[in-house]
Amino acid sequence: MSPAPAVPGDESAASPYGTRWTRWIRPIGLSLLLLILDALGVYAFLIGAFLILVYLPRSLLAKKFASCRKERLIRFAIYLAAVGVVLSLIPVNRQVAEERAERIIAAVENYKAANGKYPDRLDQLTPQFIAEIPAKARVALTDSGFRYFAGSSHTLMYVAMPPFGRRTYNFETKSWGFMD
DSSP states (O other): OOOOOOOOOOSOOOBBBBBGGGGGGHHHHHHHHHHOOOOOHHHHHHHHHHHHIIIIHHHHHHHGGGGHHHHHHHHHHHHHHHHHHHHHHHHHHHHHHHHHHHHHHHHHHHHHHHSOOOOOGGGTTTTOOOOOSSSOOOSSOOOOEEEEEEEEEEEEEEEEEEEEEEEEETTTTTEEEEOO
């Protein structure tokens, strides 16, 4: 026995992508995964380029997709929105890291003014000079936080653009630089 033909506009009918609700799980899930894992925007840039250069023209021009064109364009919009959010978070992450670093630098300088020397570890700053040391430099899962090196020179470091791009601040010269 063959299934009853779908009525045009009947949302309960199965599409090539699944049932009414399950067909949206993959694009939304992949979009959330992209937001969580892609702190640099590399994957987002590549996915965005693929969407614009391949997926969109193919969805609009290929006759075999005419029956599901609207659904493909909605999927395109979901993926493209995720790409846009990831790429727009890059400058926000940079600003967050710089603000957190400046708070730590001010606390280290206040410590030096009070004790005549730089601290050996960042935890010596709490709670008198800073309420807490930020656990992460950026808003990302892959962030390793701030590192402080005391030795012949005192340096604060954080990863600005993983896996390289380690930004450093030298307390003796009071200057920023990059390690990689």
